Amino acid sequence: MNKYLDIALEVQEALENRRPVVALESTIISHGMPYPQNVETAIHVEQVIRDYGAVPATVAIIGGRLKCGLTREEIEYLGKKGTDIVKCSRRDIPVAISKKLDGATTVATTMIIANMAGVKIFATGGIGGVHRGAEQTMDISADLEELGQTPIMVVCAGAKAILDLGLTLEYLETKGVPVIGYGTEELPAFYTRRSGFRVDYQLDTPKELAEAFAAQRGSGLHTGMLVANPIPEEYSMDGEAINGAINEAIKEAAEKGIHGKETTPFLLAKVKDITGGDSLEANIQLVYNNAKIAAQTAVELCNL
Structure with missing residues (x-):
């Protein structure tokens, strides 16, 4: 397990029991649309995944921690901060971790963190x-x-x-x-x-x-x-x-x-x-x- 990675309990249990999991990015929350529409959309996307039999794992960096799976409160936090949050690609990960920054993950960074977690x-x-x-x-x-x-x-x-x-x-x-x-x-x-x-x-x-x-x-x-x-x-x-x-x-x-x-x-x-x-x-x-x-x-x- 990567020492910088936090996997949400629901996601971890799904992975351990070989149940389907789908990763989601967080740039769409912070940079894709205004609040509160961004949060409403993010929650609905997670629900669509649940409706079709899988567990959603929204990915982000919060306080320097690589997150695979977010709480409702964390999604709300990203949505309210919006474009004040750093848009993180692969090159941004080391400083985001070391400086304990919040980061909205792009496609590239979401792939990296999802792969670390096993999604x-x-x-x-x-x-x-x-x-x-x-x-x-x-x-x-x-x-x-x-x-x-x-x-x-x-x-x-x-x-x-x-x-x-x-x-x-x-x-x-x-x-x-x-x-x-x-x-x-x-x-x-x-x-x-x-x-x-x-x-x-x-x-x-x-x-x-x-x-x-x-x-x-x-x-x-x-x-x-x-x-x-x-x-x-x-x-x-x-x-x-x-x-x-x-x-x-x-x-x-x-x-x-x-x-x-x-x-x-x-x-x-x-x-x-x-x-x-x-x-x-x-x-x-x-x-x-x-x-x-x-x-x-x-x-x-x-x-x-």
């Missing part, structure tokens, strides 16, 4: 990736590096639509990460169901996902697996409208000199403003949908 499946909204213009800026999310070295299944709605999706897929291929379309041959683009880019494989049931992941683990491969689950049809946004909003947000970010880990929160907030809040509702619904598929897959994995 195999993680549900999120969308992963980070290669940013548009990365050939000049070299702005590539640490999420991709983590997928290349940490054996966790990540269920998402594709890469965030603010990214260069084609280059993101190329990067994942280089890292040996299989990109699985859940019921689709095409990579979903977060707010929309289609991107024009093909995934590596299409699988159509949670049992198939579990079998593929078990084969990956059993064969000694230490990469992650990315499952791209399209946003439900009724919440999918118009592709032309959302891309127009994204292009406008990217232009403003460049004009303001915003870069690094501040880029994604700025762009998502700007797109929300431009779309009149429609993008936030879409974001919430796709997270619920991913939690459902992740829980169903976790159950099937335990049944193998």
Whole structure:
């Protein structure tokens, strides 16, 4: 057991008894939306996972402790502090621990902590990736590096639509990460169901996902697996409208000199403003949908 890690009792008991567990990130709580909507969403995501037969394990860093599984009070605390909490990726973990800081975990850091605890499946909204213009800026999310070295299944709605999706897929291929379309041959683009880019494989049931992941683990491969689950049809946004909003947000970010880990929160907030809040509702619904598929897959994995 890692001496810096705290596993919630419910999560620990589930792991010891080979019951399904699904990890959740905390950046969506502190940086994804305003209070109290962020807390309400986080609690509801946990309930979706319970409804489909698994135990939720929301991940964060609190007072320098790596947490796998949070109490309601801890979720409330993160939600109220919001963007005052450090957004923690892999590079931030040592100082967050040594300085006893609070940290909201990104996809990469959630994967690390979940893997320490023994949780195999993680549900999120969308992963980070290669940013548009990365050939000049070299702005590539640490999420991709983590997928290349940490054996966790990540269920998402594709890469965030603010990214260069084609280059993101190329990067994942280089890292040996299989990109699985859940019921689709095409990579979903977060707010929309289609991107024009093909995934590596299409699988159509949670049992198939579990079998593929078990084969990956059993064969000694230490990469992650990315499952791209399209946003439900009724919440999918118009592709032309959302891309127009994204292009406008990217232009403003460049004009303001915003870069690094501040880029994604700025762009998502700007797109929300431009779309009149429609993008936030879409974001919430796709997270619920991913939690459902992740829980169903976790159950099937335990049944193998």
